[in-house]
Amino acid sequence: MQSLRFTICSLFLMLAFAMFGSTARADIDIISPAEAQKLIESTDPAKRPIVLDTRGGYKDYFRGHLPTAHHLNFDTLRGTDKGVPVQYLPDDLTKALLVRAGIDKNRMHLIYATGEKLPNDEILSASMVAYVLEKFGVENIRIVDGGLPGWKAAKLPVTQEYFGNPTGTLPEKGKxxxxxxxxxxxxxxxxxxxxxxxxxxxxxxxxxxxxxxxxxxxxxxxxxxxxxxxxxxxxxxxxxxxxxxxxxxxxxxxxxxxxxxxxxxxxxxxxxxxxxxxxxxxxxxxxxxxxxxxxxxxxxxxxxxxxxx
Structure with missing residues (x-):
């Protein structure tokens, strides 16, 4: 009887892993540049993340960015409302911008920026976009620890080639x-x-x-x-x-x-x-x-x- 119970338990665990193992890491955290590169260069297209360059300066994106990075200027998500500047846009506009940027409920999202010395604070654009994604229900987000400066310090490849994500699909339920x-x-x-x-x-x-x-x-x-x-x-x-x-x-x-x-x-x-x-x-x-x-x-x-x- 004990052997049968062990076998049933083992089968249940194997089935659970098969069903949920691929999404076990669907969380929000930071990721090292080296780990990010491995994901970006994965031979399995399904494992490649959505990469978002959130810098406010589009010319910074032109000068060089991570491979497959789509430029999503953080400030396009805000605007003046009733005279108060930089208020978050209404949900319908934000959703349209996120879908256009390729945000995908089934994919990991890597977010980064640059400007490693104060008073430059572009890291805040990365955390702001991560917050917006989380509020709209995205559950698989990583901020690249060290940003573009850390990426370059690790001597990882930078490109000037543009990259555009296909139209995305947002989760049905937000937070x-x-x-x-x-x-x-x-x-x-x-x-x-x-x-x-x-x-x-x-x-x-x-x-x-x-x-x-x-x-x-x-x-x-x-x-x-x-x-x-x-x-x-x-x-x-x-x-x-x-x-x-x-x-x-x-x-x-x-x-x-x-x-x-x-x-x-x-x-x-x-x-x-x-x-x-x-x-x-x-x-x-x-x-x-x-x-x-x-x-x-x-x-x-x-x-x-x-x-x-």
Whole structure:
């Protein structure tokens, strides 16, 4: 009887692997340039990923990009709405742009950009596009760790040949719950950790950028760049090297974390790291971020420093 049970169990496991083994790695994470190259050059077309160059400068794409990279300028996904700049487009427009870019519910998506030194922050275009894909239900996403600088440092091939993906197919169901609007933030923040991912000077209101100065009352400051390598802002620090710093800021796995920044790009990077590198279970992004909140003058702002509770 025990032998029969073992045989049945083994057959069940083999069947489950045959059915689901090919999709077991359908998740959201980072990937090394070397691993990315292997996938791009796979002899099996079904295993080749959709490669997205998300840089805002199309001439950067012309100068050189990863093989089979389709240029998806991150800023085509945003526009002015009711006078507030760089708001996410309506869902129907976003879906049309993603389908045109070849986003495919059955494929892996490799995302990258370049510009490894601050103040260049093109890594944020990669995390923003990853966030948009996730919100629209895509579950198989990798950001190339190190971006194009890491790719070139590994002496991997770069091309100037254009590449266009065939028309894509989006998942039927998205994940709108990862996004927050201003009312969500105000409702949730008394029991959650609200974190501002902008540079510290902007958090304190020492800038020439924003309509109003400071931050959302109660927010703590954690600049996204603290999570990235100092010599390449496209290379993620391992969680083992950041967990004490995150914990000291009050960013721990047991809390609901609400992230925002200036226009949501910096926040998308912090959210990507917490959710998909550090594997925090409950992290959401306020899409409107400070550029929207600053225009809503019925809501207060503050410039004092808040510390972790």
């Amino acid at each position: 709108p719950e990862i996004a927050l609007n201003v009312d969500d933030v105000l409702t949730r923040k008394p029991t959650a950790v609200l974190v501002d991912a902008r540079p510290h000077n902007e958090y304190l209101g020492d800038d020439e950028i924003w309509l109003r100065k400071g931050h959302i009352p109660g927010a703590i400051s954690f600049h996204w760049a603290r999570l990235m390598a100092t010599d390449n802002t496209h290379e993620f620090k391992p969680f083992e090297k950041t967990k004490n710093e995150l914990a000291a800021a009050g960013l721990t796995t047991d809390k609901e974390i609400l992230v925002y920044c200036g226009t949501s790009r910096e926040g998308s990077l912090l959210r990507f790291y917490l959710k998909h590198v550090a594997k925090y279970p409950n992290v959401r992004l306020y899409e409107g971020s400070w550029k929207e909140y600053a225009s809503l003058k019925q809501h207060p702002a503050e410039t004092k420093e808040n510390k972790a509770k």
